[in-house]
């Protein structure tokens with residue numbers, strides 16, 4: 154009966170109840186939506202690289218190594234000699250390696266010199282391998298594979314010639330313009346820095362830097378693209394490695410950190426990535442603050458609407474008291490009305506968000522690489538909803554107390 | 565005695581010299597039907613509120629069904645009222661957004677003796693009060709004034725109270741509706757052997773009652 158009274162009372166004040174409900178739904182939508190995005194952004198950030206056990210570079214800060222090797226931000230302090238690389242790559246525990254050679258760019262996009270191992274072993278997200286949107290992996294020395302963003306932004310497609318510049322500025326004057334690369338593949342979007350990168354073979358990098366001295370100019374004509382017979386590069390910038398058994402991760406890491414030949418360091422990408430995310434926690438907190446404020450506004454609005462309604466309910470209060478309702482009953486009645494509005498708001502907001510994610514999920518994924526799965530009720534979200542319920546009860550305590558006092562001082 | 569007031573004083577203002585009500589001794593016996601009349605503002609409604617335990621007197625003893633209301637806590641009085649006292653007012657006797665049945669059910673839900681049979685009892689009462697079955701499920705706000713007042717009787721009687729308090733329940737009704745209301749009320753009360761305290765300006769109703777009281781006499785009667 155109590156519930157029926159609360160519901161009917163709300164229904165009898167449809168207008169204000171519906172407006173309040175909408176405000177709460179929007180707040181819940183924002184709250185859960187932001188939470189979802191925040192969580193997924195963190196997750197997809199943490200899995201910018203996955204399946205890679207260690208990233209190895211010259212001794213520097215772990216953040217710096219992560220930034221230049223994965224995000225192509227900043228520049229390496231030093232290189233790794235080819236010898237040192239081979240020595241580690243040939244170690245028993247190591248299953249595979251992806252060498253990385255940085256330093257060149259094309260129209261502001263970084264160029265990475267690497268090997269086929271990159272396409273074979275690099276993965277991101279939940280162990281997703283790189284996929285080709287068009288074409289295939291490079292074979293020739295002057296083949297280039299574009300990240301999806303590079304291809305769309307520059308309007309490049311298969312066969313486009315790409316001239317690399319030394320350094321990063323898009324108007325860099327040392328251009329290797331006598332040795333154009335040819336696009337042979339475009340990668341599918343990943344939502345990781347891979348999208349902004351141009352991939353070529355290590356030999357290609359080596360060749361353009363050697364100028365004409367090591368390789369005859371004629372050899373670079375697209376018709377007779379030379380493939381293998383290159384001198385080994387003297388050094389690379391960094392490399393990623395996969396182990397045969399993850400059990401040996403720390404062992405190998407220590408061996409690399411204590412490598413005798415030259416100062417090297419190895420980092421665990423997952424750990425380094427979440428450290429990096431931590432440095433951006435202000436961004437998360439601002440998002441949370443915004444959703445908390447939206448919620449506060451909605452809950453306060455509901456309190457105000459309920460408070461206003463109490464003034465029109467004097468006769469009802471009198472009648473209920475005469476029928477034997479205690480002031481506490483009337484207090485609970487208003488709290489119940491608030492609770493109903495809140496629960497309906499959660500339901501409505503949740504359903505809207507779910508539908509929105511369901512409809513736009515694919516678009517968001519291909520655009521931002523953030524995979525919004527429709528599991529809304531993570532433990533954290535559930536905790537938030539509990540907090541919302543408590544906030545509702547607290548905000549509704551004001552009109553409820555008003556109801557209580559008018560019930561106490563009847564007549 | 566159903567109601568017994570001894571040395572009751574009441575005033576809305578705390579530091580007031582003159583009491584609105586000052587009753588040395590007044591009582592109502594079981595089965596009595598009392599009509600209380602008096603000028604507007606004399607304190608009739610106030611007296612009913614004191615007897616129903618909604619207001620507490622400044623001084624004195626108020627007992628209803630041999631229970632001291634002035635010694636009960638607020639919750640005890642609320643519970644006592646729900647169980648033992650039925651009330652009908654001039655208007656706004658029903659929660660407007662609930663239908664007749666739910667209004668009666670709500671009144672029932674406050675009483676302690678919660679039997680599952682209230683629905684049958686409610687429909688019997690509504691039939692006896694000549695409310696069409698088709699109007700039972702309408703929101704109370706959609707009922708006519710005459711219908712609302714009659715449903716109010718059913719609402720007041722659902723917990724089988726020993727005492728019924730009515731505060732000018734007929735003053736917003738036309739003469740036909742008033743006569744109809746009164747005859748139905750008296751019939752039900754007679755069947756149930758209830759005590760009635762009824763406030764009205766309308767002395768034409770006097771024939772229905774066993775005792776006539778002017779408020780001025782109640783308050784001034786020496787102990």
Ligand SMILES: Nc1ncnc2c1ncn2[C@@H]1O[C@H](COP(=O)(O)OP(=O)(O)OP(=O)(O)O)[C@@H](O)[C@H]1O
Nearest residue numbers: 563564576584602603604605606607608609610611
């Ligand atoms: N809540 C209140 N606070 C202060 N004074 C009140 C309050 N309620 C009533 N009064 C005063 O008490 C006096 C008696 O009021 P009451 O309602 O009991 O009169 P009544 O006899 O029922 O009048 P009527 O016949 O018009 O209904 C009036 O002068 C009124 O102004």
Ligand SMILES: [Mg+2]
Nearest residue numbers: 608609610731
């Ligand atoms: Mg009155």
